[in-house]
Every structure is written in C-alpha cells, then in structure tokens.
Amino acid sequence: MQTIKEIQDDIIDEFSMFEDWEERYQYMIDLGKTLPLIAPEYKTEDNIIKGCQSKVWVHAELKDDKIVFTADSDAIITKGIIAILIRVFSNQHPKNIIEANTDFIDAIGLKEHLSPTRANGLVSMIKQIKMYAIAYQTQLQ
Amino acid sequence: MFDVNKIRKDFPILSRQVNGKPLVYFDNAATSQTPQQVIDVIVDYYSNYNANIHRGVHTLSQEATDKYEAARLTIQQHFNAKHAYEIILTSGTTHSINLVANGFATLLQKGDELIVSALEHHSNIVPWQMLCEKTGAILKVIPMTLEGELDMNVYTKLLSEKTKLVFVNHISNALGTINPIATIIKQAHQVGAAVLIDGAQACPHIKPDIQALDVDFYVTSAHKICGPTGVGMLYGKEEWLNKMQPYQGGGEMIDQVSFEKTTYAGLPHKFEAGTPNICGGIAFGAAIDYMNAIGFDQIATYEHELLEYGTKKLLEIEGLKIYGTSKNKTSVISFNVDGIHPYDVGTLLDKMGIAVRTGHHCAQPIMDFYNIPGTIRASFAFYNTKAEIDALVEGVKKAKMMLS
Numbered sequence: 001m002q003t004i005k006e007i008q009d010d011i012i013d014e015f016s017m018f019e020d021w022e023e024r025y026q027y028m029i030d031l032g033k034t035l036p037l038i039a040p041e042y043k044t045e046d047n048i049i050k051g052c053q054s055k056v057w058v059h060a061e062l063k064d065d066k067i068v069f070t071a072d073s074d075a076i077i078t079k080g081i082i083a084i085l086i087r088v089f090s091n092q093h094p095k096n097i098i099e100a101n102t103d104f105i106d107a108i109g110l111k112e113h114l115s116p117t118r119a120n121g122l123v124s125m126i127k128q129i130k131m132y133a134i135a136y137q138t139q140l141q
Numbered sequence: 142m143f144d145v146n147k148i149r150k151d152f153p154i155l156s157r158q159v160n161g162k163p164l165v166y167f168d169n170a171a172t173s174q175t176p177q178q179v180i181d182v183i184v185d186y187y188s189n190y191n192a193n194i195h196r197g198v199h200t201l202s203q204e205a206t207d208k209y210e211a212a213r214l215t216i217q218q219h220f221n222a223k224h225a226y227e228i229i230l231t232s233g234t235t236h237s238i239n240l241v242a243n244g245f246a247t248l249l250q251k252g253d254e255l256i257v258s259a260l261e262h263h264s265n266i267v268p269w270q271m272l273c274e275k276t277g278a279i280l281k282v283i284p285m286t287l288e289g290e291l292d293m294n295v296y297t298k299l300l301s302e303k304t305k306l307v308f309v310n311h312i313s314n315a316l317g318t319i320n321p322i323a324t325i326i327k328q329a330h331q332v333g334a335a336v337l338i339d340g341a342q343a344c345p346h347i348k349p350d351i352q353a354l355d356v357d358f359y360v361t362s363a364h365k366i367c368g369p370t371g372v373g374m375l376y377g378k379e380e381w382l383n384k385m386q387p388y389q390g391g392g393e394m395i396d397q398v399s400f401e402k403t404t405y406a407g408l409p410h411k412f413e414a415g416t417p418n419i420c421g422g423i424a425f426g427a428a429i430d431y432m433n434a435i436g437f438d439q440i441a442t443y444e445h446e447l448l449e450y451g452t453k454k455l456l457e458i459e460g461l462k463i464y465g466t467s468k469n470k471t472s473v474i475s476f477n478v479d480g481i482h483p484y485d486v487g488t489l490l491d492k493m494g495i496a497v498r499t500g501h502h503c504a505q506p507i508m509d510f511y512n513i514p515g516t517i518r519a520s521f522a523f524y525n526t527k528a529e530i531d532a533l534v535e536g537v538k539k540a541k542m543m544l545s
Contacts, residue, residue, distance in 0.1 A: 078484065
C-alpha cells in the first residue's frame with residue numbers, strides 16, 4: 001500500500017514527462033473520460049459541491065479503517081483533476097488524509113485550478129475530503 | 142477614418158502575451174481595456190493634484206474639485222441629461238441600482254407591482270427582490286423568447302395602475318440582445334410607472350439620449366467603456382431624486398448636522414456620501430472623451446462587422462450553437478459546443494491566450510430557460526480584429542478536438 005506522499009511523487013514523475021500544456025491537459029481529459037467515478041445513487045443534491053462554473057459530487061465511505069472516495073463532475077477537466085485527487089486520497093487512513101498537503105498540485109502545473117476565481121468546486125472538494133477525514137477519524141477513536 | 146491598428150496602439154495591454162501566446166481579449170462585456178489616454182489621466186491625478194474635493198480651500202483640492210465636476214459635465218453632455226446635478230457618481234451599476242431600490246423603499250406600498258425582465262443580470266434582480274421583501278411589493282417578470290428577445294405582448298399585459306417601477310437592461314449581458322427600451326419606457330409611463338434602464342452593456346456600443354428616451358433612471362459603469370473599475374453613474378430625473386431617501390449617510394451628503402436634526406444637501410451631493418472615487422470619476426470623463434473621439438457611429442459599424450464575421454465563422458464549427466439570435470444585438474456571441482461543458486472550452490482557450498467568459502454570466506434565469514449550465518461568451522470591442530476572431534475559431538476547434 002503506497003502512502004499519500006508516494007502516490008503524489010509518482011504523479012509528479014508522470015507529469016514531468018509531458019512536454020507542454022497540451023499533453024498535460026490531454027492526459028487529464030482522458031483521465032476524466034475513462035474513470036468510472038461515482039455510483040448514480042450518490043449523485044445527489046446532498047453530495048453536490050457547487051462551484052460557480054462546474055459542479056462536483058463527492059461521496060465517502062469507511063471501509064475497515066480507510067476512507068473510499070468517489071466523485072464526479074459535469075466538466076471533464078474538473079473530472080480529470082478529481083481522478084487525480086481520488087488516486088491520492090482514496091483508500092487512505094483518515095489520519096493520513098488530515099495530515100497530507102496538496103503541494104503536488106502546484107508541482108504538476110495545475111495550481112491555477114485551485115484558485116478561487118476558477119469557481120470549479122475543487123477547492124471546496126479538497127476541504128470536503130479533509131472534513132470527511134476528520135469526521136471518520138473521530139468515529140474511529 | 143477608423144483604423145483598428147492605430148487604435149490598438151492606444152491599449153498597452155493588447156501587446157502582452159498570455160501563456161506564451163499573444164493575448165486575444167474577448168471578455169469586453171465584463172471589463173473593457175484601458176487606453177493610454179485614460180491611464181495618463183489616472184497617473185496625472187495621483188502625480189499632480191490628488192486631494193479631497195468640495196471643501197478644501199487649498200489649491201490641490203480646488204483643482205481636483207474642478208476636474209471632478211468637469212467630468213460630471215462630460216457625462217451629462219454625453220448622455221444628454223437635462224441637468225448635471227441629475228448625474229450621481231457611484232461605484233458602478235450595482236451601486237446605482239441599489240441606491241434606487243433603497244430610495245423606493247418609502248415610496249411603495251404593499252401590493253404595488255414591479256416589473257423585471259427575464260434577461261436581467263443578477264444585479265438588476267436581487268436588489269428589487271430585497272425591496273419587495275421590505276415593502277410587500279410584488280415582482281412580475283417579462284418572459285423571453287427562444288431567440289433571446291423580450292415577449293413584449295406579455296409586457297403590455299403585465300402593466301397596470303399597480304405598476305410602480307419597471308427595470309430592464311438596455312442590452313442583455315449574457316446574449317447581447319438590444320431591448321426595445323423606448324417602447325418599454327413609453328408604455329410604462331402610460332400607466333404612471335417609473336423606468337430604470339441598466340445601461341452597463343449598452344454604453345460601450347451606443348450613445349443613449351436620456352432626454353429623448355424620457356427615461357427616469359439610467360445606470361452604467363465606467364469599466365465597460367474604457368474607464369477604471371469602481372466608478373459609475375446613476376442618472377435620475379430630478380423629481381424622482383428629490384422624492385427618494387438618501388442611500389448612505391455621512392460626510393458630503395449633508396446640509397446641517399446637529400444631534401436634534403440633520404438636513405440633507407441638495408442634488409447630486411445628497412446621494413454622494415463620503416469621499417468618492419475622485420480619480421475614477423475624472424478618468425470616467427476621460428474615457429467618454431476617448432470613445433467620442435473615435436465616434437460611436439464608427440464603433441457600432443465596425444463592431445457589427447466583427448459580430449457578423451464571428452457569427453459566420455463560429456457557426457461553421459459542427460455542433461456549435463449560438464444563444465441569443467435576435468436581429469437586434471451587439472457584438473456578443475454566447476455559444477456552446479454540443480456535448481462539451483463551457484468550463485472545459487474556456488480553460489483550454491485560456492491556455493491558448495484567448496480570454497472569454499464562461500459560466501452563467503450572473504444571469505442564471507437565462508441559463509435555466511435554455512436548460513444549460515452556462516455558455517462560452519465572446520464579446521468584441523472596437524479594438525478587436527478579424528484575425529483575433531480567426532484565432533478564437535481555431536482555438537474552439539482545437540478544444541473540441543481535445544475534448545471529444
């Protein structure tokens with residue numbers, strides 16, 4: 001089982017192979033297209049995080065002592081970034097999620113997507129992931 | 142002679158690069174760019190005569206006051222208002238609308254009716270909803286058609302003796318439709334209702350004649366017409382402005398103050414509490430001068446050419462749909478590509494140095510009407526070129542290819 005830090009380093013390595021923005025974005029778009037993200041029954045109003053521009057749905061459940069995240073978005077680039085975030089945070093112990101940082105997003109050249117002006121729901125999604133982690137951590141104790 | 146290449150040299154920002162590509166700026170309906178002539182006025186203000194206005198006895202204050210009041214005259218003349226004191230300088234269109242909505246709080250009774258259009262920006266909806274909550278007045282809506290025009294037959298039926306106020310934008314920010322405001326105003330006046338026209342989207346393209354329109358309120362922002370952000374105007378007919386309560390209390394807006402009773406200053410100062418955006422007001426005047434030196438007829442002709450060219454070129458892209466297809470529209474093209482989220486297209490266009498607006502454009506009711514999450518909006522100004530439109534078309538094609 002890889003740690004959050006190890007997964008982040010892998011992603012940074014993968015992104016370093018891309019020569020320009022087009023390759024980087026094409027990769028994210030393809031990620032967004034191929035990944036099955038969330039079961040339809042969890043795509044509810046309750047699970048929606050409203051950005052001004054694109055919507056994000058997040059669902060979390062505890063399996064043993066790890067949180068499994070599933071998510072979706074109506075915009076495909078947002079979905080690609082979600083796929084990356086899920087790869088990093090899903091199947092991890094709540095404590096490790098709480099302690100993890102998201103600096104790797106900057107390192108792979110996607111920092112702009114976490115700017116408040118993008119209004120794509122991603123900033124709120126990361127907050128939501130951390131909130132779930134805090135909630136489940138309390139439950140585990 | 143209209144020479145776009147010469148005009149472009151006035152705008153330093155147009156020569157910058159974004160993401161390694163020459164900037165193509167098509168978000169003019171949100172904020173227009175600023176010519177050197179206006180930038181110089183801003184620099185001159187802070188370099189030479191920055192001071193508070195209206196009460197200082199010293200030279201700088203006098204100079205700043207003179208320039209600020211000269212700007213008010215420029216604005217009055219440009220819009221052909223009857224009196225300079227009917228021009229209230231505000232922080233922008235939103236401030237202007239809130240000022241009027243607040244002023245009407247004591248003029249309305251429960252059951253009075255207000256009419257809004259389905260094509261409005263949130264800033265011309267929400268302040269009136271707040272007013273309705275406060276007064277018990279009722280908000281009625283003029284519906285829109287599939288082409289993005291107002292259904293004027295319904296408007297006529299909505300009007301009655303209960304109607305106190307009608308507020309409609311001159312031009313829709315999301316679709317570019319030019320609304321028939323002369324008819325709207327005339328019909329409203331027949332039932333004794335006042336009319337507020339949100340001119341934020343009109344002023345970059347049209348020179349409105351306030352007296353000919355006989356409009357009661359006309360509001361706009363400087364940053365839509367090559368001026369700075371944070372300044373705008375409210376034109377109000379003298380008799381309405383006199384009836385309305387002041388919006389904010391403070392310095393500048395008073396005649397006499399004591400703890401027993403305060404009397405308000407006359408127009409326009411009654412509505413200009415506190416230190417205004419002095420530099421902004423002066424630069425607003427300079428922006429109007431700049432636009433007039435180019436000429437609104439020339440601007441309209443050239444922008445129409447851009448609109449026709451852009452519409453034709455964009456429609457050549459398979460699966461592209463334009464929202465807002467009125468024959469009467471300004472150089473705004475709101476569109477989507479079949480099966481693709483506008484946010485994705487906007488994100489990829491930005492990577493190519495092309496600035497468009499994506500989303501609901503603060504006009505969610507319009508997006509709900511079309512049942513879409515938003516659109517991609519390209520809005521052209523007189524300093525844009527057909528070559529830039531070509532870059533947009535190529536950019537959309539490329540985005541479509543990457544996303545399909």
